[in-house]
Amino acid sequence: xxxxxxxxxxxxxxxxxxRLGGGTAPxxxxxxxxxxxxxxxxxxxxxxxxxxxxxxxxxxxxLAAFEKELRKIAAAQASVRAGRLQMLNVGHVAAxxxxxxxxxxxxxxxxxxxxxxxxxxxxxxxxxxxELFYVVVFADIGGSEARARMxxxxxxxxxxxxxxxxxxxxxxxxxxxxxxxxxxxxxxYSAADxxxxxxxxxxxxxxxxxxTPDEREDLSLDDGNAANPPVSALAGNAHDDAKLxxxxxxxxxxxxxxxxxxxxxxxxxxxxxxxRMLHDLEDELLRLxxxxxxxxxxxxxxxxxxxxxxxxxxxxxxSIYPRxxxxxxxxxxxxxxxxxxxxxxxxxxxHDLCLTFSYRPVWYVDARVIGTYFVxxxxxxxxxxxxxxxxFRRKLNDxxxxxxDRCLLRRALLDIAATDRSATSIVAVPVHYAxxxxxxxxRTLQYLLHSIPNxxxxxxxxxILDVPPDALxxxxxxxxxxxxxxxRSAIWxxxxxxxxxxxxxxxxxxxxxxxxxxxxxTETQIFEEMNLWCAAAExxxxxxxxxxxxxxxxxxxxxxxxxxxIAGDAVGERIETFKGVxxxxxxxxxxSMVSEAFDRQ
Amino acid sequence: MACVLLxxxxxxxxxxxxxxxxxxxxxxxxxxxxxxALSKFEQNDVAIxxxxxxxxxxxxxxxxxxxxxxxxxxxxxxMTGGGRSGRLDFLSVATKLGATDTLKKPFSPDELxxxxxxALNPAG
Numbered sequence: 001x002x003x004x005x006x007x008x009x010x011x012x013x014x015x016x017x018x019r020l021g022g023g024t025a026p027x028x029x030x031x032x033x034x035x036x037x038x039x040x041x042x043x044x045x046x047x048x049x050x051x052x053x054x055x056x057x058x059x060x061x062x063l064a065a066f067e068k069e070l071r072k073i074a075a076a077q078a079s080v081r082a083g084r085l086q087m088l089n090v091g092h093v094a095a096x097x098x099x100x101x102x103x104x105x106x107x108x109x110x111x112x113x114x115x116x117x118x119x120x121x122x123x124x125x126x127x128x129x130x131e132l133f134y135v136v137v138f139a140d141i142g143g144s145e146a147r148a149r150m151x152x153x154x155x156x157x158x159x160x161x162x163x164x165x166x167x168x169x170x171x172x173x174x175x176x177x178x179x180x181x182x183x184x185x186x187x188x189y190s191a192a193d194x195x196x197x198x199x200x201x202x203x204x205x206x207x208x209x210x211x212t213p214d215e216r217e218d219l220s221l222d223d224g225n226a227a228n229p230p231v232s233a234l235a236g237n238a239h240d241d242a243k244l245x246x247x248x249x250x251x252x253x254x255x256x257x258x259x260x261x262x263x264x265x266x267x268x269x270x271x272x273x274x275x276r277m278l279h280d281l282e283d284e285l286l287r288l289x290x291x292x293x294x295x296x297x298x299x300x301x302x303x304x305x306x307x308x309x310x311x312x313x314x315x316x317x318x319s320i321y322p323r324x325x326x327x328x329x330x331x332x333x334x335x336x337x338x339x340x341x342x343x344x345x346x347x348x349x350x351h352d353l354c355l356t357f358s359y360r361p362v363w364y365v366d367a368r369v370i371g372t373y374f375v376x377x378x379x380x381x382x383x384x385x386x387x388x389x390x391x392f393r394r395k396l397n398d399x400x401x402x403x404x405d406r407c408l409l410r411r412a413l414l415d416i417a418a419t420d421r422s423a424t425s426i427v428a429v430p431v432h433y434a435x436x437x438x439x440x441x442x443r444t445l446q447y448l449l450h451s452i453p454n455x456x457x458x459x460x461x462x463x464i465l466d467v468p469p470d471a472l473x474x475x476x477x478x479x480x481x482x483x484x485x486x487x488r489s490a491i492w493x494x495x496x497x498x499x500x501x502x503x504x505x506x507x508x509x510x511x512x513x514x515x516x517x518x519x520x521x522t523e524t525q526i527f528e529e530m531n532l533w534c535a536a537a538e539x540x541x542x543x544x545x546x547x548x549x550x551x552x553x554x555x556x557x558x559x560x561x562x563x564x565x566i567a568g569d570a571v572g573e574r575i576e577t578f579k580g581v582x583x584x585x586x587x588x589x590x591x592s593m594v595s596e597a598f599d600r601q
Numbered sequence: 602m603a604c605v606l607l608x609x610x611x612x613x614x615x616x617x618x619x620x621x622x623x624x625x626x627x628x629x630x631x632x633x634x635x636x637x638a639l640s641k642f643e644q645n646d647v648a649i650x651x652x653x654x655x656x657x658x659x660x661x662x663x664x665x666x667x668x669x670x671x672x673x674x675x676x677x678x679x680m681t682g683g684g685r686s687g688r689l690d691f692l693s694v695a696t697k698l699g700a701t702d703t704l705k706k707p708f709s710p711d712e713l714x715x716x717x718x719x720a721l722n723p724a725g
Contacts, residue, residue, distance in 0.1 A: 365688070523657030524610065531685045553634075553660040556691060560655050560684020587694040593666045594698065 065130065084143065085176035086150045087186060088112075088134040092171060093161060100327060105131065107330045108161065115156040119149050147175055148198035151191035160399065162323060254278050255478060324351040325379055329388070329403045332357070332377075336410035343576055354380040355388070357411045359427070361572035361579075362545070362565050368585045372426040372461065373578035374547065374567060375412045377404060387517075389430060389465060401432040401466075402441035409448060415577050416456050424580040426488060428461040433471070436464070436479035449486045460487035463513060463545075467492060469500045476507050484508075491545055496529045497521075505540035512537055516548030516568070523553060530561040538562065552589055559586065603648035603721055604628040608638040608664065609680075610656045618651070621710035627717070635659025639667060647675070649720055651704075651713070654681035654691045662695050669699040676720035682706030 093108060094101045109128065116126045116136065123139035138146045154171040173194065174186040258278050328346045332355060335341040346355040359373040377388035388404045412427045435441045452460070462483040467476070480490045491511040492504055496519050504512055514533060519526055530546070537544040549555040549568030558566045570589055605627045609615050619629045630645050632638035634656045642650070650668060654661035665677050679695035682705065692703045701720045704712065 527655070527657060534685060551658075552663050553655075553657055556660045556662070557655055557657075557684070559688055559690065560681075560686055562684075562686035562688075586690045587697060590662060590666060590694070590698055593663065 084138045084146055086136040086146055087174040089172035091132045103331050111160045112157050115153045119153045144198045147189055147194035151194040154191045254281055324348050324353050326400050328355040329407055332407050352382050358574035359578040360567050360574050362567040363571045363584050364565055365559055368583060370582050370584045372428050374428045375408050377408055398434040398438055402435040405431045405435045416459050421455055423459050425578055426459055426461050427578055428463050430463045430465050432465050433467045433479055436482050452486050457486050461489045462487050463491045463493055465493045469498050473506050480509055496533055501536040501540045511543040513545035527557045534562040555589060602626045602628055604646055606630050606641060606647040606650045608632045608652035610634055621713055625714050635664030638664055649676045649717060651678045654679055655684050662691055662698055665695055665699050676701045678702045678716050678720055680704040680706055
């Protein structure tokens with residue numbers, strides 16, 4: 001392995017350590033000294049005071065029970081030696097959520113376990129102890145590497161749960177070691193120190209002429225060791241990148257064939273067998289991809305982009321993780337999954353925040369009916385309301401957007417199911433493009449999609465949001481094909497100003513939409529843009545949808561521009577649940593004004 | 602001579618129609634949308650309103666309904682070409698909701714003068 005790569009790798013680890021708030025050599029030494037002191041007596045697991053309301057558990061009793069568990073594991077497994085046994089205490093997460101903990105506990109543990117699975121090899125094991133502790137046993141690696149891995153797990157959990165909030169207490173990490181008397185002690189360490197210490201070790205090994213050859217050289221897809229790569233391999237190299245590309249290519253080929261089979265079902269039994277086999281193969285490839293991806297260089301998380309607006313350049317503040325809102329979404333998803341929602345709002349009194357789900361009617365202009373309803377989620381914070389899709393619109397929040405997508409779909413499915421097959425209209429569910437492109441988000445969505453009964457699929461359509469204007473046609477096709485088998489049609493949300501509709505015209509996509517609330521222009525400018533957009537849509541042969549026609553002037557202009565389907569306050573306000581197909585003509589937009597006039601007379 | 606309140610967001614149309622009406626002896630007040638029209642109506646002794654349908658901020662049918670509330674007998678002529686799509690649904694809506702007459706764009710100055718004359722002299 002060339003020396004330069006090792007230095008690069010060392011620098012990655014040092015950068016990572018600095019980002020976590022430590023990692024310089026003196027700091028590490030100082031920390032080790034402190035850690036040594038701490039190791040002599042084990043403090044209660046929840047050392048830091050809870051920020052919010054206390055929750056119902058006894059830290060001392062939990063820790064005692066946990067230590068008992070560790071001793072059992074240590075006694076049962078001769079291979080467990082100092083450092084390989086790690087402990088993760090998520091007490092501060094529970095304390096942070098306060099009284100909401102019981103509502104989100106399952107989701108939080110799902111996130112923690114996903115983070116552990118991402119960083120552990122197949123021979124490593126982890127086990128949850130009660131509500132707040134995880135014990136992890138690493139099969140083949142040493143103490144410092146184990147601690148570094150746990151630091152990455154901790155960082156991943158924090159990022160998934162809290163994003164970029166800076167005032168958080170870190171997750172508590174401890175290494176199980178035996179002291180000279182053979183007594184088990186739990187040595188505390190910080191994530192930053194663990195990474196710093198490991199970076200030091202790696203640097204020392206690189207400098208030592210007799211150091212063992214770089215383990216990455218031995219890694220190959222056919223090698224059993226590849227399943228459990230050393231932490232050093234997490235920094236990645238060109239070899240891994242090439243393998244990743246190969247896997248991606250193979251995956252693309254399989255996806256293409258799967259899509260073909262999905263879109264042209266013949267009912268042939270052999271085709272079904274092929275479909276199942278390809279699906280299994282795809283699973284294998286995704287697993288392989290996940291393992292390889294762990295070795296890709298760790299990059300800084302993308303910061304919120306600046307937005308260019310008429311008022312000048314400003315930071316897109318909406319793109320920062322709004323944790324209470326995420327929490328409400330998680331609560332909503334749990335309630336929908338448990339069918340325990342009763343069409344209620346989800347409220348956080350503490351943050352004066354409310355999450356509401358509703359349906360927006362869509363007017364088919366030529367057919368003169370309301371035939372579709374868009375399912376929507378809105379946050380109301382301190383009296384100000386905004387749609388969930390706009391509350392978290394930037395790439396940084398793909399995780400939250402995927403959560404919104406699932407919530408909307410689950411809510412729609414429950415309401416469709418409640419019609420007991422008597423529904424006559426269609427429910428359009430927004431799905432973010434990033435959800436369809438992101439492997440794990442797509443797979444989670446696919447599990448949900450496959451659970452949709454056939455009769456429900458007849459009442460579903462999809463609106464795909466936040467499609468980059470330069471999205472490749474193949475990507476558009478691929479994303480659409482994920483959803484198409486599970487609904488009647490896929491509608492592509494485009495920008496009113498930069499629609500890029502010709503790109504859609506070369507695909508199997510048949511409908512496109514715009515949302516007027518996305519525009520910061522005046523109504524006069526919007527009129528002009530609607531005319532141009534509709535002309536492009538007609539030329540491309542696309543059915544056109546417009547959302548956000550909130551004033552009568554916008555609705556009238558949309559009709560005259562040539563939109564086929566129109567939604568907004570001027571057509572109909574949001575309603576708690578969707579209704580059946582009903583007649584609607586242009587004069588009904590004025591009914592409220594007419595009745596007001598009669599009332600006055 | 603009678604004062605005509607002309608409402609359209611297109612300056613060129615306003616200029617052309619103003620010319621046709623003044624040539625035929627009418628006084629003309631212009632407005633660029635419904636809100637502007639209601640405000641000009643308050644300030645002038647308007648005998649008839651000629652309004653476009655597709656306008657920003659407050660469109661034509663909504664404007665007609667508001668005029669009907671403040672002046673139930675005011676003659677109002679609605680005009681539109683249906684925009685890019687040519688859909689003329691809103692002319693019939695305007696008639697149902699209070700327009701005295703309608704004009705489909707494009708129309709000649711003579712047609713406008715005839716419509717204004719008819720609206721101001723319904724008996725003949």
